Amino acid sequence: MATHKVKIAARLRPRIQGELDDDSIHIVHSSNDTGGSSSSLTGGSFITVPNPRDPTQIFKFPFSSCYDQDSTQEEIYRNDVEPLLDIVYSGVTVTIFAYGVTSSGKTYTMQGSKQEPGVIPRVIRGMFDKKNSLKQFQTTLSVSYMEIYKDDVYDLLVDRENAPKLPVRENHAGMVFVANLTSAPISNVAEFDSTYNNATLRRSVGATNLNRASSRSHAILTIEATMVDPVANTTLTGKINLVDLAGSENNKLTGNDPARMAESAAINKSLSVLGQVVHALNQGASRIPYRNSKLTRLLQDALGGTSVGLLICNLAPGIKFRQDTLNTLK
Numbered sequence: 001m002a003t004h005k006v007k008i009a010a011r012l013r014p015r016i017q018g019e020l021d022d023d024s025i026h027i028v029h030s031s032n033d034t035g036g037s038s039s040s041l042t043g044g045s046f047i048t049v050p051n052p053r054d055p056t057q058i059f060k061f062p063f064s065s066c067y068d069q070d071s072t073q074e075e076i077y078r079n080d081v082e083p084l085l086d087i088v089y090s091g092v093t094v095t096i097f098a099y100g101v102t103s104s105g106k107t108y109t110m111q112g113s114k115q116e117p118g119v120i121p122r123v124i125r126g127m128f129d130k131k132n133s134l135k136q137f138q139t140t141l142s143v144s145y146m147e148i149y150k151d152d153v154y155d156l157l158v159d160r161e162n163a164p165k166l167p168v169r170e171n172h173a174g175m176v177f178v179a180n181l182t183s184a185p186i187s188n189v190a191e192f193d194s195t196y197n198n199a200t201l202r203r204s205v206g207a208t209n210l211n212r213a214s215s216r217s218h219a220i221l222t223i224e225a226t227m228v229d230p231v232a233n234t235t236l237t238g239k240i241n242l243v244d245l246a247g248s249e250n251n252k253l254t255g256n257d258p259a260r261m262a263e264s265a266a267i268n269k270s271l272s273v274l275g276q277v278v279h280a281l282n283q284g285a286s287r288i289p290y291r292n293s294k295l296t297r298l299l300q301d302a303l304g305g306t307s308v309g310l311l312i313c314n315l316a317p318g319i320k321f322r323q324d325t326l327n328t329l330k
């Protein structure tokens with residue numbers, strides 16, 4: 001029986017201006033919940049959504065953690081993210097995904113704003129704070145950042161003109177890796193911020209050049225911790241992947257634009273394979289379909305073995321998203 005699991009959380013974003021609220025989507029906190037505040041409970045809650053074709057039929061979706069419109073970035077970090085940093089420093093790979101349709105709040109959850117920083121800036125601060133408390137190790141942190149667009153991999157830490165598609169290879173032990181991906185050492189938060197901000201700019205410039213939105217690609221930011229114990233003469237490596245997934249999309253919205261349809265097909269395929277992989281892992285299945293997409297192939301070592309994952313399903317409350325919300329939840 002497999003021991004690895006991907007925890008699945010849901011977050012309903014608040015209504016944004018001009019959006020008609022779908023007040024039939026409810027987060028129900030189970031009665032045996034004891035911890036947390038009223039906006040975020042982690043003891044097993046569920047979301048209810050009526051069937052658009054038959055409102056008397058109520059679909060019920062259970063989640064390990066549910067965050068409603070009033071939940072804060074701080075709550076998500078404290079409840080579900082911060083506990084994972086100790087796991088990284090024990091030499092394990094952790095992966096956090098933000099999943100959902102376009103405009104459901106993935107980027108807000110991962111990056112946040114200056115006033116309300118999201119998972120990425122909080123993880124960076126947490127990683128440096130913990131590093132400084134690990135006295136017995138000489139610990140170094142490094143960052144890599146890549147983008148998967150239509151199953152091609154690009155390095156976001158190098159200029160676009162010098163950024164060819166990177167090959168995906170497998171080593172002797174069967175471990176999949178991206179050849180020639182930059183790994184930049186970071187010695188403090190300011191150094192990370194500067195590297196990351198440049199890369200984010202590069203991602204949006206690249207996206208504009210390719211005539212697409214950056215939300216049409218998956219972005220994988222990886223922070224690796226290398227811990228050397230000089231007394232025991234051992235080295236331990238742990239890492240955390242922070243993944244802002246491309247928006248899942250209703251194919252009907254792509255019109256007849258062939259480029260858009262190909263893009264959409266690639267996104268939907270990789271997201272559907274990710275769903276199958278997470279399901280298979282959580283069922284303890286013996287065969288996990290990693291190889292069916294570049295995204296899951298690349299994250300194979302991050303999802304299998306002793307690795308740990310957190311998938312945050314972002315949901316939009318608007319009526320026009322009802323069917324997408326159901327698709328995400330399913």
Ligand SMILES: Nc1ncnc2c1ncn2[C@@H]1O[C@H](COP(=O)(O)OP(=O)(O)OP(=O)(O)O)[C@@H](O)[C@H]1O
Binds near residue numbers: 012013107108246314
């Ligand atoms: N929890 C939240 N609280 C306040 N505002 C939010 C929240 N979540 C999302 N928003 C706002 O909703 C809008 C859409 O969110 P965001 O851009 O994060 O969506 P997305 O899923 O990343 O979209 P895309 O797939 O197009 O990148 C933004 O204006 C964002 O600031």
